Amino acid sequence: MKFLKFTLPLFLICTLTLTAQNSLINPDIENRIESLVQQMTLDEKIGQLHQVSGYNENLKQQIQQGKIGSFLNVKGATATNEIQRIAVEESRLKIPLIFGLDVIHGYRTIFPIPLGEASSWDPDLVERTSAMAAREAAASGIHWTFAPMVDIARDPRWGRIAEGHGEDPYLGSVLAAAKVRGFQGKSLNDPFTIVACPKHYVAYGGAQAGRDYHAVDISINTLREIYLPPFKVAVDAGAGTIMSAFNELNGVPTSANLFTLTQILRNEWGFQGFVVSDWNSIGELLNHGIAATPAEAGIKALLAGVDMDMMGFVYANNLADLEKQGIISEKTIDEAVRRILRIKFQLGLFEHPFINPEFEKTTVLSKENLALARESAQKSIVLLKNDNQLLPLNKNIKSLAVIGPLADNRHDQLGCWHCEGKDIDVVTVLEGIQSKIPTEKIRYTKGCEVQGGSEKEILKAVEIAQNVEAAILVVGESADMSGEAASRSSLDLAGYQKKLVKAVYETGTPTVVVLMNGRPLTIPWIAEKIPAILETWQLGVQSGNAIADVIFGDYNPGGKLPVTFPRTVGQVPIFYNHKNTGRPSGSDKFTSKYLDVPVTPLFPFGYGLSYTKFKFSNLKVTVEKTDDMTKIFAGVEVQNIGDRIGDEIVQLYVQDVVASTTRPVKELKRFRRISLEPNEKKKVEFQLNTNELGFYNQNLEYVVEPGVFKIWVGPSSVQGLEGSFELTDN
Numbered sequence: 180m181k182f183l184k185f186t187l188p189l190f191l192i193c194t195l196t197l198t199a200q201n202s203l204i205n206p207d208i209e210n211r212i213e214s215l216v217q218q219m220t221l222d223e224k225i226g227q228l229h230q231v232s233g234y235n236e237n238l239k240q241q242i243q244q245g246k247i248g249s250f251l252n253v254k255g256a257t258a259t260n261e262i263q264r265i266a267v268e269e270s271r272l273k274i275p276l277i278f279g280l281d282v283i284h285g286y287r288t289i290f291p292i293p294l295g296e297a298s299s300w301d302p303d304l305v306e307r308t309s310a311m312a313a314r315e316a317a318a319s320g321i322h323w324t325f326a327p328m329v330d331i332a333r334d335p336r337w338g339r340i341a342e343g344h345g346e347d348p349y350l351g352s353v354l355a356a357a358k359v360r361g362f363q364g365k366s367l368n369d370p371f372t373i374v375a376c377p378k379h380y381v382a383y384g385g386a387q388a389g390r391d392y393h394a395v396d397i398s399i400n401t402l403r404e405i406y407l408p409p410f411k412v413a414v415d416a417g418a419g420t421i422m423s424a425f426n427e428l429n430g431v432p433t434s435a436n437l438f439t440l441t442q443i444l445r446n447e448w449g450f451q452g453f454v455v456s457d458w459n460s461i462g463e464l465l466n467h468g469i470a471a472t473p474a475e476a477g478i479k480a481l482l483a484g485v486d487m488d489m490m491g492f493v494y495a496n497n498l499a500d501l502e503k504q505g506i507i508s509e510k511t512i513d514e515a516v517r518r519i520l521r522i523k524f525q526l527g528l529f530e531h532p533f534i535n536p537e538f539e540k541t542t543v544l545s546k547e548n549l550a551l552a553r554e555s556a557q558k559s560i561v562l563l564k565n566d567n568q569l570l571p572l573n574k575n576i577k578s579l580a581v582i583g584p585l586a587d588n589r590h591d592q593l594g595c596w597h598c599e600g601k602d603i604d605v606v607t608v609l610e611g612i613q614s615k616i617p618t619e620k621i622r623y624t625k626g627c628e629v630q631g632g633s634e635k636e637i638l639k640a641v642e643i644a645q646n647v648e649a650a651i652l653v654v655g656e657s658a659d660m661s662g663e664a665a666s667r668s669s670l671d672l673a674g675y676q677k678k679l680v681k682a683v684y685e686t687g688t689p690t691v692v693v694l695m696n697g698r699p700l701t702i703p704w705i706a707e708k709i710p711a712i713l714e715t716w717q718l719g720v721q722s723g724n725a726i727a728d729v730i731f732g733d734y735n736p737g738g739k740l741p742v743t744f745p746r747t748v749g750q751v752p753i754f755y756n757h758k759n760t761g762r763p764s765g766s767d768k769f770t771s772k773y774l775d776v777p778v779t780p781l782f783p784f785g786y787g788l789s790y791t792k793f794k795f796s797n798l799k800v801t802v803e804k805t806d807d808m809t810k811i812f813a814g815v816e817v818q819n820i821g822d823r824i825g826d827e828i829v830q831l832y833v834q835d836v837v838a839s840t841t842r843p844v845k846e847l848k849r850f851r852r853i854s855l856e857p858n859e860k861k862k863v864e865f866q867l868n869t870n871e872l873g874f875y876n877q878n879l880e881y882v883v884e885p886g887v888f889k890i891w892v893g894p895s896s897v898q899g900l901e902g903s904f905e906l907t908d909n
């Protein structure tokens with residue numbers, strides 16, 4: 180087997196990494212760091228590595244003594260300024276604190292949950308919402324967000340799937356980079372940018388059985404091809420920090436993992452920022468059973484490459500003794516201190532440690548922010564089904580029922596990790612609909628709770644549904660059913676919701692199901708019977724307006740699923756980029772399948788409909804060679820053949836047909852969201868470099884092998900025009 184030359188592409192990858200991360204290295208700053216490190220006592224150094232959650236008066240003295248380097252969960256310009264003042268005016272070396280917070284999908288203006296926003300397949304949008312979140316957070320005294328969450332998740336039982344970008348490493352990488360750019364802007368020194376923290380490094384989403392915090396046992400190939408790429412791209416984009424995770428990876432907890440934290444992150448990728456542990460993940464090394472004492476845990480974490488201890492108190496309580504005993508050298512501690520100080524200098528905290536409280540008042544929840552929240556909510560909605568064009572509804576409709584536990588619910592639309600988001604900021608679906616048609620035409624009832632209910636409530640819903648022209652049913656999950664520590668063994672609608680949907684459907688009134696959820700749900704009955712279905716995830720403060728815009732056709736939905744929807748939880752893990760097996764599923768009994776359910780998903784990755792129709796034609800694929808590079812060009816024409824303006828997300832997939840290790844049946848390599856007027860036709864051209872067609876071989880070397888590749892360009896992972904090209908080794 181011959182390999183294509185890949186020296187140049189790999190060299191290129193390294194250069195890119197070093198360039199972006201190198202911008203974190205500035206000779207003046209390095210000098211200032213050195214001079215500070217020279218002056219610091221051991222206790223002051225260890226203080227920089229110690230992060231505490233929340234402030235209370237008892238901590239004042241520790242700040243004055245330089246024993247705390249960072250806070251999380253302290254927010255607001257007044258509070259952060261006051262605490263910062265203690266650090267920069269009352270501590271010996273006046274080193275500023277860095278304030279971190281989980282600004283995951285907005286600070287006060289809450290945007291769609293990340294899985295929802297990933298459905299927009301729109302990196303420009305994602306960059307803008309991240310920049311807006313950074314602005315609000317920075318105006319409120321925050322310097323650092325524990326985001327983006329870039330864990331690939333192939334198991335919807337895992338509640339944290341809501342916090343990331345779904346199952347695909349390429350889509351996940353593009354959006355990870357967009358978020359880093361959005362949060363960090365052009366310069367960390369800009370007072371309205373904050374430093375990003377891609378998390379949870381690494382493979383946290385691979386938890387066995389979808390159970391949060393559970394062990395992860397995967398091949399190094401899968402680690403490198405599926406779970407690492409979004410982190411790599413985020414590092415390339417200049418991310419200043421990384422969070423190590425809770426999980427173990429192939430027997431070594433990721434918060435004590437020299438291979439991932441030092442060999443890969445620092446040595447291979449050239450990461451120059453600092454690593455923070457997840458909450459007490461250093462202390463949890465005892466539970467993992469790789470450390471007998473907190474001191475031992477501290478040694479393992481620090482030597483592996485974790486610089487800051489979040490709420491573990493392990494470094495603060497043990498490092499000084501370990502240094503005195505000669506077990507940990509001061510040099511090792513100095514290195515972690517340097518990395519943390521580097522980011523503090525980059526943020527300009529030494530020059531402007533405070534934030535003007537006036538900014539907070541004018542920035543947070545401004546009109547401009549709300550307009551962006553509405554745009555991102557609109558773009559994140561996925562139309563799953565629309566038989567006989569039931570949607571959009573005509574605004575002249577005579578009567579409309581709005582039913583469901585989430586129809587007039589504010590809180591749950593904020594989703595998990597809604598930071599400073601407040602229920603009162605949220606527009607509900609009922610309110611959104613009320614702004615479109617006269618209130619007297621609308622009849623509302625809850626029907627049931629998300630996780631409970633009664634026959635009586637359902638009867639009331641039926642009574643209402645019987646007497647209207649159409650019914651909107653808003654069902655799904657509450658905010659606390661996804662996110663951290665929110666794994667589920669069932670992906671069905673909970674409580675009385677299934678009953679409610681059936682009862683309303685049986686009235687014969689045309690029914691639209693609006694789903695609000697933090698993960699793919701198993702809804703085979705709904706998918707079969709209900710004529711129109713909208714997947715709206717949890718869309719944040721402008722949820723109701725965006726959903727009403729879509730229901731009445733003021734916005735034509737164009738989102739696509741960033742994750743596969745299974746038919747039943749028994750199919751999990753199910754993802755589009757799987758391997759073929761020696762016996763691909765077929766009519767023969769002895770092929771890879773189930774006796775009781777098809778192998779195909781209910782809704783595939785990349786899928787989503789529109790109120791208009793698009794036609795793909797004229798796929799042209801060419802391979803162009805120059806002396807040192809081979810490039811693949813794929814062009815396609817896309818035409819809007821319906822009568823409404825609409826967005827299509829053009830997706831390009833490839834398959835390496837024969838290789839030295841098995842390859843996925845399809846891999847997403849490019850996509851573009853385009854907007855087309857009725858009848859408008861656009862040519863969409865993609866360019867791929869050969870180094871993007873490689874994989875890790877049996878020797879764990881990254882190789883691009885010659886041979887035939889299939890290529891598809893189309894509207895989802897299961898449709899598209901097919902072509903092929905060949906890579907040769909000369």
Ligand code: NOJ
Pocket residue numbers: 251281325378457458663
């Ligand atoms: C634990 C979570 O795993 C992590 O995502 C978060 O950033 C920290 N807690 C801090 O809140």
